[in-house]
Amino acid sequence: MSNRDRIVALFHEALSSTDSVLRAPLTDELVLLDSGLDSLGFAVLVARLEEELGFDPFVEMDHAAYPRTFAEFVAIYDRHRPK
Amino acid sequence: MTLITLEPFSSRNAALVLQWRNQDKVRRNSIDDEVISEDKHRQFLEKLARDPTRRYFVVRLRDEPVGVITFVDLGSEAVTWGCYIGGDAVIPGLFIGMAFVAADYAFERHNAARLLSEVAEHNNGPQQLNRFLGIESTGTRTCRRASGASLVLLQYDLKRLDWPRIKARALSRLPQSIRAMVQDYRVLDDHE
Numbered sequence: 001m002s003n004r005d006r007i008v009a010l011f012h013e014a015l016s017s018t019d020s021v022l023r024a025p026l027t028d029e030l031v032l033l034d035s036g037l038d039s040l041g042f043a044v045l046v047a048r049l050e051e052e053l054g055f056d057p058f059v060e061m062d063h064a065a066y067p068r069t070f071a072e073f074v075a076i077y078d079r080h081r082p083k
Numbered sequence: 084m085t086l087i088t089l090e091p092f093s094s095r096n097a098a099l100v101l102q103w104r105n106q107d108k109v110r111r112n113s114i115d116d117e118v119i120s121e122d123k124h125r126q127f128l129e130k131l132a133r134d135p136t137r138r139y140f141v142v143r144l145r146d147e148p149v150g151v152i153t154f155v156d157l158g159s160e161a162v163t164w165g166c167y168i169g170g171d172a173v174i175p176g177l178f179i180g181m182a183f184v185a186a187d188y189a190f191e192r193h194n195a196a197r198l199l200s201e202v203a204e205h206n207n208g209p210q211q212l213n214r215f216l217g218i219e220s221t222g223t224r225t226c227r228r229a230s231g232a233s234l235v236l237l238q239y240d241l242k243r244l245d246w247p248r249i250k251a252r253a254l255s256r257l258p259q260s261i262r263a264m265v266q267d268y269r270v271l272d273d274h275e
Contacts (some may be wrong), residue, residue: 018211032173039168039178040215046175047258058175058260066172073173076238 003077006052011037014045030070035070055082087184089152092131095212096141097124099148103169112167112206114236117229142181144264149174152181154189161197162189176261178212182248183265190243192270198244204235213239223245244254
């Protein structure tokens with residue numbers, strides 16, 4: 001399963017666990033702030049991804065690089081995946 | 084490494100704060116929903132500087148301004164806090180981080196016994212956060228907004244005695260980046 005597929009699956013899980021609703025299709029262009037998942041939801045998602053993937057790319061994140069779209073969020077995980 | 088810094092409101096950050104404060108997403112969730120003018124904000128800063136029971140801060144994450152956190156009734160048994168996130172990037176766990184800082188600031192630095200907050204009925208994010216932390220609403224009240232519309236507020240009351248247990252449980256469910264964020268914070272002096 002690719003990073004993206006796993007992120008999509010856990011994104012839906014985070015929506016469900018925080019009683020949130022996806023407000024637009026989960027495409028690369030989706031603006032995260034408009035997705036329906038809030039700061040807490042993303043914290044839950046990052047925690048689950050840490051469990052599944054074994055790393056948290058936001059540990060060393062510079063503010064300028066925080067993701068605005070779903071594609072950017074996935075790219076962060078692809079970029080920081082341990083070799 | 085200290086990731087979160089609290090920078091007191093001042094003329095230096097006034098333009099940024101005003102820009103954030105007047106965003107639709109912030110006004111929608113505020114009791115005072117009117118657009119604040121520069122002049123009114125300047126008058127507010129002058130009053131704030133003379134009031135030791137109120138502290139308003141810009142929250143900086145790795146030295147980048149990301150939001151605002153506020154405290155009123157400092158020095159009393161029950162301190163009320165509020166916050167908003169200013170920018171448009173998603174920073175996972177920032178809201179939780181601000182809640183942790185608020186609890187520590189009120190309980191440890193100002194010896195409060197209770198940390199109060201009020202959340203607009205339509206504002207789901209803070210309600211979700213309180214549910215995540217295990218903090219239940221203690222009631223509601225209805226107020227009149229600056230625009231004249233009525234607003235129902237959910238009230239929350241976090242007791243100092245309950246915070247260590249709530250904090251430990253929350254930390255066990257958070258990823259490494261957020262645990263690092265909430266471990267420590269720094270409060271700048273007014274002159275820094």
